Amino acid sequence: MNTKYIDLIDQTYHFPQEEFTLEGEHLRFHGIDLNQLIAQYGSPLKFTYLPKISDNIQRAKNWFANAIEKNQYKGKYHYCYCTKSSHFQHVLHEALKNDIHIETSSAFDINIVEQLKADGKLTNDTYVICNGFKRDQYVENIGRLINSGHRNCIPIIDNYEEIDLLSDVIEDTFKVGIRIASEEEPKFEFYTSRLGIGYKNIVPFYENQIKDNDKVELKMLHFFINTGIRDNAYYWNEMVKCLKVYVRLKKICPSLDSLNIGGGFPIKNSLAFEYDYQYMIDEILNQITITCAEADVPVPHIFTEFGSFTVGESGGAIYEILYQKQQNDREKWNMIDSSFITTLPDTWAINKRFIMLPINRWKDEYERVLLGGLTCDSDDYYNSEQNMNAIYLPKYKRDKPLYIGFFNTGAYQETIGGYGGLQHCLIPQPKHILIDKDADGNMVTSLFNPQQKAEDLLNILGYGTSGKTVEELEEVKQEAL
Structure with missing residues (x-):
């Protein structure tokens, strides 16, 4: 009987995979020697592998280029990064190496944009798409950015008052987009998104507030649904409704030339993950082409806003199993040297799934376990519900340290967890390591932030x-x- 952990993985998944390989009995992630990382920096730690950010951006650009060629699509494609997924400077600097654009969601995002411009990372040619409900400070900051000459800043109208609010602070003419308030998936507690303007109200809104307004030019229609881009009836139904609104608007609004299909590309959350990105992009452009041809209107330029897809697969967290508690005849609790609530808040808040694998001891026997964090909170755990299957790890041995890694954690965890602030039960925030490659392709690590102290x-x-x-x-x- 095969009882080693490596045998379990071989029987369950295709392994090794592109990003996961073994060196002896030690796991490597994108070639990173994780065992050496632990030896150098200790545990717990979080890391960001910067080259993966550029890699995913280029993958998406290539998929869209292929789809544009296949469909003989006449519009252009613009990749935007959603800053809310990770606002860190090292993330933005890496992403902006790839000739992309920015999507913002609140007032202080504009301050980041201004700093990036001062640093020479952004120019006035960069599109800045401003989403979100706009309070006074956000409106003021958008106005300041446009008044400074950034004509490619496009506020996306979220409610009926924003046109007037923006007009009061912007000195010259400006471009806007309109966000569609899409209908939510049937399982949601509510029927329509709180964001944007309803399908039936968009054309009347344009005619009442924009059509005869010499100061405002409608540039973009914005479409996004919470479930992301999925090959299911719900997504395609909402897409069709969006396209109907677009062609109606285009016929009465010549300046409208762009369709923002939002974001929502999934990222890998299991070794069994499968998603045909190229097919989805091909089909989206095909549907747009067919709809516009039937309505006899030009196809729009396409904007996307990828956040988690851009940065999610660049991140990871490493913990040591400190101790094992046998609580009854069936449940063994492996206690980590940190907290899931503080370091991976999505795991307990929305049962977010991440890839979890041991870093070492792959040739040892395995056992079924539960994972517990250090806080005195009953929700501080990670189990089979989040992991899709039962959690199996090499058997706990007091004299043989066991380290585990959570991978593709690079989106949202730091901001949701309150990076740099208080942590639940005052469990300190772990150290954060940046991993890059030098000119010769060698891995280079640096300490971005040490572990919090008392x-x-x-x-x-x-x-x-x-x-x-x-x-x-x-x-x-x-x-x-």
Whole structure:
């Protein structure tokens, strides 16, 4: 009987895979020596493998180029990165190496855009697509960016008042898009997205607020659904409704020339993951081509807003199994040296699935386990519900350390987890490592941020600033920055 962990994987999945290989009994991820990473930096740690960001952007660009050629599509394609997936400078700098554009969702995003322009990473030719419900500061920042000469900043209208709000702060003419409030999947608690304007109201909205407004030019129709781009009846039904609105608008609005199909490409969450990206893109462009030909209108330029797809597969987290607790005759709890609630919040908030594999001891016997975090919270665990199947790991042995990795965790975890701030039960935030390649293709690592210390948390809580004057508190703040 095959009882080694490597045998279990071989029997269950195709292995090795493009990004996962073995060196002896040690796992490698995109060629990264994870065992050496642990030896150098310790555990727990999180890492970002920067080349994967560029790799995914180029993959998507190639898929769209192939689909444009296959369908003889007359429009252009523009790849936008959703900053909300990860706002970090190292992520934006890597992504912007690939001639892409930016999608924002709140006021401070514009400050990041301005900083990137000051650093020479963005130019006025870069499209900045501004989504989200726009409060005063967001409107003000958008106005400042456009007034500074960034004519390719396109606010996407989310509600009926935003045209007037933007007109008050923007000095010259400006371009806008309109977001469609798509109908949600039947299993949702509500019928229509809270974002955007309903299908039936878009044409009247254009006629009432934009058509005769000399200051505003409608450039784009924006379409996105929460489930992402999936090959199912729900997605194609919403796409057809979107295209009907587009051709109706195009016939009365010559300036409309772009369709933003949003984002939602899935990322790999299992060794058994399968998704035909090229087929989906081919079919989307085919549907657009057919619809526009039947209506006798030109096909639009295509914009996408890929966030998780851009950065998700670049991230990972590594933990050590500290101890095993046998709680009853069936349940063995492997306790990690960190917390799922604080470091991978999506695993407990929405049962998000990530690829989980041991880093070492692949040739040892395996056992079925549950994974528990360090907080005193009953939700701080990772089990078969999140992992799709039962969790099997090499058997716990006190004298043989076991390390495990969670992979493709690069989107949303840091911002949802409150990066740099307080963590549940004051479990410290782990160190964060950046991994890149030098000119010769060799792996280069650097410490982006060390693990939080007690002083960091005490300062946030006010203990380290007790009795200080306003001036002294400002000094503490500046030192922290």
